[in-house]
Amino acid sequence: MNSIIIAVIVLGGIAFVAAIVLYVCSKRFAVFEDPRIAQVNSLLPGANCGGCGFAGCKAMSEALVKESDKGSIENLSCPVGGTKVMSQVADLLGITVANGDPQVAVVRCDGTCTNRPRTSQYVGLRSCAAMNTCGSGETACGFGCLGCGDCVDACQFDAIHMNVETGLPVVDETKCIACGACSKLCPRHIIELRAKGPKNRRIYVSCVNRDKGAIAMKACKSACIGCGKCAKECKFEAITVEGNLSYIDFKKCRLCKKCVAVCPTKAIMAVNFPTPKNVEEKKEVEA
Amino acid sequence: MKIKTFSIGGIHPEENKLTHEVPTQVAPLPTQAIFPLSQHIGAPAKPVVKKGDQVKVGTLIAEAGGFVSAPIYSSVSGTVSKIDAAIDATGYRKPAIFINVEGDEWESSIDRSNNLELVRNHPELTPDEIIERIKNSGITGMGGAGFPTFIKLSPPPNTKPECVIINAVECEPYITADYRLMLEHSDEILIGLELLMKAAKVKRGFIGIETNKPAAIELFTHKCADVFDTTEYQVEVVPLQQRYPQGGEKQLVDAVIGRQVPAPPAIPVNVGAIVQNVGTVYAVYEAVMKRKPLFERYTTVTGKQLSKPTNYLVRMGTPIQLLIDLCGGMPEDDNKVLAGGPMMGKALISTEVPICKGTNAVTILSGDEARRQTPQPCIRCAKCVAVCPMGLEPYLLAKLSAHRDWEHAEHDGITSCIECGSCQFTCPAHRPILDNIRLGKSSVMNIIKLRQTK
Ligand code: SF4
Ligand code: SF4
Ligand code: SF4
Ligand code: SF4
Numbered sequence: 001m002n003s004i005i006i007a008v009i010v011l012g013g014i015a016f017v018a019a020i021v022l023y024v025c026s027k028r029f030a031v032f033e034d035p036r037i038a039q040v041n042s043l044l045p046g047a048n049c050g051g052c053g054f055a056g057c058k059a060m061s062e063a064l065v066k067e068s069d070k071g072s073i074e075n076l077s078c079p080v081g082g083t084k085v086m087s088q089v090a091d092l093l094g095i096t097v098a099n100g101d102p103q104v105a106v107v108r109c110d111g112t113c114t115n116r117p118r119t120s121q122y123v124g125l126r127s128c129a130a131m132n133t134c135g136s137g138e139t140a141c142g143f144g145c146l147g148c149g150d151c152v153d154a155c156q157f158d159a160i161h162m163n164v165e166t167g168l169p170v171v172d173e174t175k176c177i178a179c180g181a182c183s184k185l186c187p188r189h190i191i192e193l194r195a196k197g198p199k200n201r202r203i204y205v206s207c208v209n210r211d212k213g214a215i216a217m218k219a220c221k222s223a224c225i226g227c228g229k230c231a232k233e234c235k236f237e238a239i240t241v242e243g244n245l246s247y248i249d250f251k252k253c254r255l256c257k258k259c260v261a262v263c264p265t266k267a268i269m270a271v272n273f274p275t276p277k278n279v280e281e282k283k284e285v286e287a
Numbered sequence: 288m289k290i291k292t293f294s295i296g297g298i299h300p301e302e303n304k305l306t307h308e309v310p311t312q313v314a315p316l317p318t319q320a321i322f323p324l325s326q327h328i329g330a331p332a333k334p335v336v337k338k339g340d341q342v343k344v345g346t347l348i349a350e351a352g353g354f355v356s357a358p359i360y361s362s363v364s365g366t367v368s369k370i371d372a373a374i375d376a377t378g379y380r381k382p383a384i385f386i387n388v389e390g391d392e393w394e395s396s397i398d399r400s401n402n403l404e405l406v407r408n409h410p411e412l413t414p415d416e417i418i419e420r421i422k423n424s425g426i427t428g429m430g431g432a433g434f435p436t437f438i439k440l441s442p443p444p445n446t447k448p449e450c451v452i453i454n455a456v457e458c459e460p461y462i463t464a465d466y467r468l469m470l471e472h473s474d475e476i477l478i479g480l481e482l483l484m485k486a487a488k489v490k491r492g493f494i495g496i497e498t499n500k501p502a503a504i505e506l507f508t509h510k511c512a513d514v515f516d517t518t519e520y521q522v523e524v525v526p527l528q529q530r531y532p533q534g535g536e537k538q539l540v541d542a543v544i545g546r547q548v549p550a551p552p553a554i555p556v557n558v559g560a561i562v563q564n565v566g567t568v569y570a571v572y573e574a575v576m577k578r579k580p581l582f583e584r585y586t587t588v589t590g591k592q593l594s595k596p597t598n599y600l601v602r603m604g605t606p607i608q609l610l611i612d613l614c615g616g617m618p619e620d621d622n623k624v625l626a627g628g629p630m631m632g633k634a635l636i637s638t639e640v641p642i643c644k645g646t647n648a649v650t651i652l653s654g655d656e657a658r659r660q661t662p663q664p665c666i667r668c669a670k671c672v673a674v675c676p677m678g679l680e681p682y683l684l685a686k687l688s689a690h691r692d693w694e695h696a697e698h699d700g701i702t703s704c705i706e707c708g709s710c711q712f713t714c715p716a717h718r719p720i721l722d723n724i725r726l727g728k729s730s731v732m733n734i735i736k737l738r739q740t741k
Contacts, residue, residue, distance in 0.1 A: 120636045121621070123659050125722035133729050134722070136378030136636060211372070211380060 036093065037061045043088050044078060049156050051079040051179025068093035079103075079179045080157075101195040103178040105160065105171045108190045109145040110206040110267065112166035116141055116220035132187035140219035143209040145169065145190055151182035173200060195250045199272065203253055203260065205230075206269040210243045217265060224267040230259035290498060292528035293538040294547075296676035298709045300531055300630065302499060305589050306463045311471055311598040314613065316388050320363045320604030321641040322348060323375040323383040327433040329355030334384055340367045345394035345580055348384050351425075357435045357644075358425040362582035362602035365389040376626045376643070378636045386604070398577040403474050417486040417575055424574035425581045425644075429566035430454060430534065431627055433645040436567055440486050442556040449559035450491035451483045452543050453568055455507075456527060456534035458497060459628030462648040464585040465565045467598045469496075469503045472569055477507075477514050477522075479572035484520055487561050492522040493543050494565075497529050531630060532707040536562045538676050550703050566647070586610070586642055590651030592618035601642050607649050608638040621654035629656075630708050663716040671710035671720055677703045681710035685720040688727025693734055696727045702735070704728055 041061040048056040054063060060078065067073045073095065078085055082102065090096055119140045122131055128150040136142040147167045152160050159175035160182055162168070169182075173196070183191040190208050205224055209216045213225030226244030238252035239259060246267070248259070260270045325331040330353030342348060342361040349359040365388045372380035393399065422437035442448055453476070457465045469476060484492050494511070496504050504526050511522045525543050527533055536555050537548040539562055546558040555562050563571075566585060573579040582603050589596040594615030601610065607624070611617050617638070625632030626646050642649075671681040679700055687696040704724050711721040 123657065125719035125726075127722075127726070130719075130722045130726045133726055135634065136374075140636075142379045215372075215380075 034065055036065050039092060040064050040089055043081075043085060043092065045080045045085065047080045047156065049080060049177075049179050049181070051177065051181065052076065064089055064093065068095055071095065080177045082177070103193045104173050104176050104196045104200075104202075105178060105180075105182055105191050106194050106202070106204055106206075106269075107145065107151075107169050107171060108192055108204065108206050108208050109168060109188075110222040110269070111139060111141055111144040111220045112168060112222075115222040116144065129185075129187045141209055141216070141223065142211070143188060143190075144207070144220065146188060150185050150187070151191055154181040154185040156181065197250070197255065197272075201255055201270075201272045202250065203255055203257065203268060203270045204248050204250070205246045205267055207267045208245065210245050212244055216244065222265055222267055224263075225265055227264060229262045229264065230268060233258045233262045290526050290528050291542050291545075292530050293533060293541040293676060295678050296674045296709060297530040297532065297538075298674050298712055299529060300460050300712065302529075303460045303589075303591070304463050304466075304499070305461065305591070305596045306587050306598050307466065309463075309467075309597050311464075311467045311585060311600050314599040314601040314605060314610060316363055316391060316602060317605045317609050318388055319368070319606075320361070320365075320386045320388060320602065321373050321383050321606065321639075322359050322361070322386070322604050323373060323381055323641065323643060324349055324352075324359070325375070325381055326359065326603075326643040326645065327357045327427040327435055329353060329357075329435060331382070332356060332359045334370055334382075336367045336370075336384065338367055338369055341365070342367060342386060343392045343394045345397050345582065347580075348386075351435075355435060355438065357427050358423065358580075359384075360425055360580040360582045361386060362604050363388045364392040374637050374640055376633045376635060376640055376646075383641075397579045403478070412482075412485075412575070414486045414488055417482050420575045420578075421486070421571055424570070424579070426567060426570045426574055427581075427644050428564055429570060429584060429644060429647065430564035431631060431645045431647055433643075436563065436571070439556070439561055439563070440483070442487075442561070446556045447559060448487045448489050448556055448561050450489055450493060450544065450561070451480065451487055452539060452555075452560050452562045453480055453492070453494040453565050454534055454536070454539055454562050455494055455496045455500075455503065455565040456539060457500070458529070458531045458533040459630050459632075459648075460531075461589045461650050462587050462628045463589075464587040464598055464647050466500050466503055467587075468569055468585045469500075469565060470506065473506055473510050474514075475572045476565060476568050477510055478576065479568035479570075480522065481515075481518075481520060482571055482575050483561070483563060483568060489561075490520055492520060494522065494524045495527050495533075495539055495543050496524065497527050497533060499529050532676055532705065532709065535676065535705050535707060537705070550700060581644060584642070584644065584646070586646055587648040587650075588614050589648060590618070590622075590653075591656070592620060592622070592653050593651055594618075603643060604641045606639050606641055607635070610642070610649060611638060611651070618651065618653070623652045623654070623657035625650040625652065630712070631706070659719075660717040662718045665718055666716055668715060670713045670715065674709040674713045676707060676709060677705060679704060681720045681724060682718070684727060685718065685723035688723040688730075691730075693727065693731050697731045697734070701728050701731050 044057040046057050052060045054060040116139045118138050122138050126148045128146040128148040131146045137146045145168050149162050151169050157175050159172045160169050163170045178193050207224040209223045216223035217225050224246050226241050228241045230246050231239040231241050236252050236254050238249045260268045332349035333352045334349045336348045343364045346361045348361045351358050365386050368385045368387045370384050373383035375381050418437050418440050426436040427433045480492050494507055508524045515522045527542050540555045540560045548555050570581050586601050587598050588610045624635045628648050675681055684701050708721050
């Protein structure tokens with residue numbers, strides 16, 4: 001009997017002391033958290049994709065609140081939420097944001113199985129990164145898509161898939177939120193974030209091969225051979241050819257499609273344009 | 288005599304030394320020779336010739352492009368046809384010098400006579416002069432890795448070389464180029480060794496040879512007794528148990544002198560040893576005594592399906608296809624052509640790739656030999672751990688790499704991996720362990736480099 005009472009007193013005493021210590025500590029070392037952080041966090045989509053450049057939505061909320069105190073959140077953006085979420089956040093924080101162009105990932109390679117025949121067989125680990133470190137891939141092009149789908153694994157939004165027929169990844173533009181995960185992971189740096197364009201129309205050079213024309217064309221029928229015809233044709237100085245490769249600046253391109261017509265290898269993609277009659281034109285294969 | 292070996296790990300793949308008894312043949316000149324500018328670790332060489340220039344055998348065509356770099360000499364005489372991109376062993380196009388072969392005219396400075404002059408008769412050569420000649424002749428390690436040789440002879444401060452070890456192990460299956468070189472040029476190799484010992488200012492030398500080369504062991508034991516008996520140098524032939532990767536520098540040091548080289552950035556000289564491949568030693572002899580820069584090498588061309596596997600003395604820049612033709616042509620199969628042996632060799636995407644300073648073999652594996660089996664889940668048998676000669680946990684490193692967890696991969700020693708492939712070879716679940724590790728190792732190395740330049 002006695003021992004039970006002692007036990008109760010001792011344990012109760014310890015509990016009481018501990019409670020006091022805890023209370024004092026919680027008051028003394030309390031961390032103030034800005035309530036706006038939680039509010040901003042509830043507006044963000046909660047995808048924790050890292051597309052904004054932070055570890056997750058919570059970290060992004062903290063950054064947004066901190067930056068808003070400096071007067072601007074222009075340099076921060078949530079690709080998943082897009083402008084809608086960003087303007088809600090801005091309203092909450094009492095500042096205005098300019099709307100950026102919505103972007104989308106594009107795969108700058110048209111080395112389909114027919115355009116770019118296989119020349120060897122790779123038997124190691126099926127990963128673009130592994131293939132890229134130990135060799136140049138299975139075709140004669142040392143620049144283009146390796147086809148193991150590292151980008152597909154990287155995408156958290158199910159927006160990029162392998163087309164089994166072409167062996168190339170295809171971006172589903174309704175799902176792609178331009179978080180850039182695929183583009184960061186692609187060891188060949190062929191995925192680029194570009195402006196979606198008015199009516200989702202865009203024009204880009206679908207090739208990254210920097211070999212000389214003859215070699216590039218031997219490896220792939222659809223390679224850019226750096227002939228410069230497109231650059232000459234462009235009235236808006238949107239095209240530069242450097243190191244046997246053409247690049248179209250999407251900020252300057254006015255979608256006139258002149259370059260598309262002159263490219264001898266059809267390396268230039270024009271996406272989401274209506275197909276005119278009697279004119280052969282390439283369209284990006286939809287997933 | 289006690290047969291030594293390294294202390295942890297190791298495997299024993301099928302030997303397949305098809306060309307052991309095939310005497311070396313001199314390969315004919317190609318019609319065009321290709322010299323990639325990066326044939327060594329370090330900065331690529333810088334061309335000093337231009338299109339249209341006439342060159343002779345032994346003419347300097349590219350100079351060293353930095354401290355860790357090596358010059359390149361022409362192996363043929365003729366006209367420089369272009370400086371352009373050419374596919375090298377990596378499969379990528381890299382800058383190279385192309386020379387159209389016309390005749391076979393050598394630089395007059397090269398001594399082509401056959402008399403053997405011993406270094407003892409050349410007391411005027413100081414260690415620095417020897418190193419200078421090695422440096423100027425473009426010698427890099429000829430066992431495959433391609434590290435410029437002169438750097439190994441000028442060890443970093445706080446290290447003190449105590450011995451030179453000749454790596455005559457040749458533990459890779461199929462390859463026999465070093466073995467044939469040893470039988471055919473033993474005297475020259477011993478002179479080369481003496482030059483190296485003089486250059487490194489050490490008195491002790493070892494020659495490590497695996498026991499599957501009894502003729503070489505016997506020959507060198509006798510010769511060493513003869514040659515070094517009356518000198519201040521002590522050289523010992525060390526027979527080594529057959530075990531892969533005994534030819535790895537660190538494994539060899541462990542096997543021969545029983546010292547363990549610590550993790551990178553430590554190198555063998557941190558424990559007092561300078562390791563040189565036997566082909567390198569021969570090249571050192573030629574460079575120092577004959578003024579002959581490095582432009583030809585011993586290479587084994589081999590494969591079970593080749594009709595005539597042979598060892599060749601071949602001029603660098605010779606396309607591999609030419610050698611395959613000499614051996615009876617490419618067998619009909621879905622072959623895999625490797626620059627190097629089956630364990631460490633690099634699969635080629637084209638047979639137009641030229642023989643370079645580090646190409647010790649061309650191995651042709653049939654589709655059946657090369658085919659991989661479907662990977663299964665890891666069964667935690669720990670076989671990979673048991674065979675890793677670097678004492679790593681390969682299954683774990685592979686997993687960390689696959690998850691891109693570079694931090695832990697670095698912590699668990701991924702940079703120590705010597706890419707010997709023992710783990711992958713032995714895995715009963717056929718997991719692509721080394722593929723993953725290699726990926727992680729290169730990423731971690733990049734991260735370390737970035738950190739250091741910060
Ligand atoms: S786009 Fe890049 S990551 Fe995707 S499959 Fe091709 S090479 Fe791999
Ligand atoms: S026209 Fe076509 S091939 Fe020529 S530079 Fe432009 S994109 Fe390349
Ligand atoms: S490849 Fe690397 S991890 Fe695998 S056994 Fe060799 S040293 Fe160890
Ligand atoms: S050898 Fe293969 S199965 Fe065994 S532990 Fe290593 S990875 Fe797993």
